[in-house]
Every structure is written in structure tokens, then in C-alpha cells.
Amino acid sequence: MGRWVQGLRDGIGFDTMLVLFALLYLFFFAGLPLIYNIVISFQSVDVFSLGSLVHPVVGIDNYTAIFADPLAQRVLINTLIFTIGSVTIQFTFGFALALFFHQRFPGATWIRGLFLAAWVMPGLVVGVLWNWLLSGDFGVINHVLESVGLIDEPVFWRSDVDTSLYSVLIANIWYGTPFNMILLAVGLAAIPDDLYEAAELDGATAFQRFWTITLPMMRPTIGAVLALGTIFTLQQFDLFAAITQGGPAGSSTVAQYWSWELSFREFDFGRGAVISVLMIVVVLFVSLIYVRSTKAETQL
Amino acid sequence: MTRVNANRVMLVIAIMLAALYLFPLYWMYVTSLKTNSSIFAVPPEFLPGEPQWENYATIWDVANIPRFIWNSLVIATGVTVITGIVGAGAAYVLARYRNGWIDAALFTVLMLQVLPPSLMVTPIFVGFAWIGLLDFPRFAAILAISAKTMPFFVILCRAAFMTIPRELEEAALVDGNSRAGAFFMIVLPLARNGILISALLVFMQGFGEYVYSASIIADNRLQPASIGMTNFLQPNVVNWNAIMAFAATYVTPILAAFVLLQRQIVNGLTAGALK
Numbered sequence: 001m002g003r004w005v006q007g008l009r010d011g012i013g014f015d016t017m018l019v020l021f022a023l024l025y026l027f028f029f030a031g032l033p034l035i036y037n038i039v040i041s042f043q044s045v046d047v048f049s050l051g052s053l054v055h056p057v058v059g060i061d062n063y064t065a066i067f068a069d070p071l072a073q074r075v076l077i078n079t080l081i082f083t084i085g086s087v088t089i090q091f092t093f094g095f096a097l098a099l100f101f102h103q104r105f106p107g108a109t110w111i112r113g114l115f116l117a118a119w120v121m122p123g124l125v126v127g128v129l130w131n132w133l134l135s136g137d138f139g140v141i142n143h144v145l146e147s148v149g150l151i152d153e154p155v156f157w158r159s160d161v162d163t164s165l166y167s168v169l170i171a172n173i174w175y176g177t178p179f180n181m182i183l184l185a186v187g188l189a190a191i192p193d194d195l196y197e198a199a200e201l202d203g204a205t206a207f208q209r210f211w212t213i214t215l216p217m218m219r220p221t222i223g224a225v226l227a228l229g230t231i232f233t234l235q236q237f238d239l240f241a242a243i244t245q246g247g248p249a250g251s252s253t254v255a256q257y258w259s260w261e262l263s264f265r266e267f268d269f270g271r272g273a274v275i276s277v278l279m280i281v282v283v284l285f286v287s288l289i290y291v292r293s294t295k296a297e298t299q300l
Numbered sequence: 301m302t303r304v305n306a307n308r309v310m311l312v313i314a315i316m317l318a319a320l321y322l323f324p325l326y327w328m329y330v331t332s333l334k335t336n337s338s339i340f341a342v343p344p345e346f347l348p349g350e351p352q353w354e355n356y357a358t359i360w361d362v363a364n365i366p367r368f369i370w371n372s373l374v375i376a377t378g379v380t381v382i383t384g385i386v387g388a389g390a391a392y393v394l395a396r397y398r399n400g401w402i403d404a405a406l407f408t409v410l411m412l413q414v415l416p417p418s419l420m421v422t423p424i425f426v427g428f429a430w431i432g433l434l435d436f437p438r439f440a441a442i443l444a445i446s447a448k449t450m451p452f453f454v455i456l457c458r459a460a461f462m463t464i465p466r467e468l469e470e471a472a473l474v475d476g477n478s479r480a481g482a483f484f485m486i487v488l489p490l491a492r493n494g495i496l497i498s499a500l501l502v503f504m505q506g507f508g509e510y511v512y513s514a515s516i517i518a519d520n521r522l523q524p525a526s527i528g529m530t531n532f533l534q535p536n537v538v539n540w541n542a543i544m545a546f547a548a549t550y551v552t553p554i555l556a557a558f559v560l561l562q563r564q565i566v567n568g569l570t571a572g573a574l575k
Binding site for chain 2: 014015016017018019021022023025026029030031032033034036037040045050051052053097100101103105106107108111112113114115116117118120121122123124125126128129130131132133135137138140143147174182231234235237238241242256257259260263264269272273275276279280283284286287290291
């Protein structure tokens, strides 16, 4: 007993205990759910069987039901549009802003910091703000677009099946751009100045310097930012809950929202788990790319 | 163009970009101070008229804001305490050693950081229902949210511990401190700032959390402010000034903390994402 306590206070026992404590927590509240998720995707779980350990096994019925669901194709397309749209536009805006603030004029760092205010806000509040900004009759965005002549009559962003997905996409671009900007700014700051000075002496134009120095030096950062952007976009839920709730008629439903809706609106946890399992595979695949690109960066 | 003039032009463009970007926040505050009729004015009134401060007083009582904010604070505190106590030690060990086991543990933590809450909530909810945790919904939500914030916190704190020179700790061991003594007396105080900022970020995440709370906490007396706000968002809502007053009450403390600690928060978050 004495030696055991001694081991905890000294040497490897103390360290092992510290790390095991956290890993056990994560095992119980993340690892087990991951495995359990796969189990319930083969079961029929509703409000009546919820409280018991053993649920009726239905084999692959949940999977076939999901793939046969008329909403499935719509959700797949929506998820692709939302993810690719968010990641590319956030990245483009973020990179443009990072390059702009990299010019090191007085006040640049301070003003750049203001952009990050959006990013610490709860997603739900951001969603509620955009819900109001994009309101059909009295929304300020419709007013601005009408006064500059881009549209002739109000667009009912949230309630029109053709635009509902884009109302959430616009909000998500606003929400995610500062994160892209700051990570890319960190990457830009790490490029040594003398590379640019040498290129300038050799007569390289600004565009040539960007193409032959900035982009190649930024490659690991860009990889990490794109992967992280994809991961965060696939995590986005609050904006959907606050702006369209997946509607109207499923026109703005993406996979992560559909999974939640099946479980907590239709109380069909088995089918909710099917989408969850499939999407988690996608997310883990993307994060493998992310881990690889951060490794490449630390080796530089 | 001279250097000074070029700088001035850049500064003006920068301010215009920031103003354009932050317009939604401005619109939140302006709307929250308007009357019931002026929120529907056509064209919209971009400057506030007579500020209607009573919007805030009304929403405070009508929407049960104190109760919702209290629940958000309870959840955020619970999440921060669990995440901090369980996570800080692990972050320290992961920063101190470099071998196959540590790499594997670090990889596991990184992978767990990316799991979307809206997907994890299904198995967590079904599992919690079976073991009876749903009878303590707020506590159950805290446990679930902590599993989400833990990897994030471990990565951030690990970066903070990496900056503490190993020699300081070894000196303490030579002076007769135990391993645990060196950790609590030397390493923790030195890494304090990094840990506090990471804990603040975890707190802010807990304060604004929605998915787990909305799925697990059915009793509205225990629900946080994020759910309180969605209760307003029924179809055909009209009282946008009240909703914006709710939103402003909810986010102003977060924005204030951000303004005060901007540099540290930004450093912490970027360290977590890229290292």
C-alpha cells in the first residue's frame, strides 16, 4: 500500500494516473457512444424501448430505410452544397482578409481583431441575428439589395424552398470567415521576409511573389485550414436550428440535422444512428487529412 | 503616393470592412432599442430613435431571462470544472513525454475533437436513458458537453505546458519535491495563464451550448438561455425588438470578455488549431 501511494506521488505512476483519468472519461462519454452508435443503427429504438438495454434487432432495415427515403437524395445534395460552399467561400474571404491585414499598416492588428468578435458568439445567437437580417418583409438585407437594384421584389430567404439552404449558408460564411482569416494570417506571418526581399530584387511582380512564394510556403497551412473548415461545417447545427429548422419541406436539411431530427423529432433513434454512423466515418476521414497536414507543418 | 498616405488609405478601407462585417451586431443592438412599430418601418431606420430601454426590462421578466442565464451559468461552470480537473493533468503528461504511447493518446484526443455533437447526441441520449442519467438532465448535459470540450482543452493546455522548461521541474525534484509536488507547486502555477484562458474558452462554449441541452433537458425550468431564445422563434414572430434584446443580454458578457482578453483568446485558439 505504501509503495503504491509512493508510486502515485512519484515517478511514472503519477503521470499514468493523470492521463488515464482523462482517457477513461473520453472512453465513457465519447468512445462507448461511438461503438453503441453502430449497435443501435441495427436496432429499432423508439420511446417505448428507450429505457431498456436490449432493443429489437432489425438488421440492416434502418440502412435500407434511409437509402430508400425520398429525402435522402435531397439531404446528400444539400450537405455537399452547404459544405463545399461554406469551405470555399470562407477560405476565399478569409485569405483575402489575411493578405489585406498582412500589409502591416498602423492599426491593422487591432482592426483585424474586431472581426474575431463574431467567432466567440454562440452559434444559436448568430443564427437568430441572421434570421432577422434575412427576414422577407422587413429584413434589412432585402432592403439593401432592393435599393442597389440587385433584386426587384423581396426574397423570402428562409421560407422559399429555393433559397432556404442559402440563408443558412450565408450565415455560416459570416460565422466562419474570421477563423479562416486568423489561421491563414498565422501562416503568412511565418513566411520569412527576406524571401520576398530577394524576389523583389530579382524583379518579381506582386502576383509572381504570391504565386511562387506565398502559395507554396502556405501549403501545409492551407491544407489544415481547408480540413478544419470542412470539420467545423459538418459540425454546424445551431444555425439550422435558429434559421430554417431544416425546412420548408426538407429543402434546407443537411445530414447532421437530419440525423438529429430523426432521433429527437420522430423518435426513431435507430435511423438517426444510421446517418450518424455514416457521417462520423466521413468526419474521421477528413480529420485524418487534417492531422497529416499539421504533422507536415511541424516538420517544416 | 507616399508611405503615409498609403497607410491612411489602407486604414480607411480596413475600418470600412470591419464596419460592414460587424453590421449584424450593430443591427442587433439597434433593433433591441426600437419600438414595436419602428422595427417594421419601411425603409428601415438605420439610426436608433429614442432608445427603448424598457425592452430589456420587459424581456427580463417576460422571458424568464434570470432563470435561463442561471442555467447557462450552471452548465458552463460544471463543464469548465470537469474539463479543467480531468483535462489539465492529461495535457501536462502529453506535453512532457514523446513516445509511441503518447503519440497514440494524442492522436485519439485529436480525433475525438472533431465528432459533431448533433451526431454524438443520439447514442449518448440512448445510453443515458438506459443508465437512468436522464433523471438528472442538467448533470447529464454537463457530462456530455464536457466530452466535447475535453479534447479541445487538452490540446490548448498542452501547448501551454510545452512552454514550461523541463529544467525548472527537475530542479524541484532535486530539491526534494515529489513528482506530484513539482506538478502542483511549480508547473501548474507557471502554466496558469494558458490554463485560465483555455478554461475561459471552455466556459464560453458551455455558456452558448445548444445541441446537447436541447436534446437532453426537457424540463424548461432547467434549460439554458440558448433554448430560452429558440422558444421565441416560432413561425410568424413579430416582436423582433424583444428577441434582439434577449440576444444582446445573452452575448454582451461574452463580447465584453472577448474585448478585454482579445489577444490572449486569439493566441490560445490559434495554438489549439495548428499545433
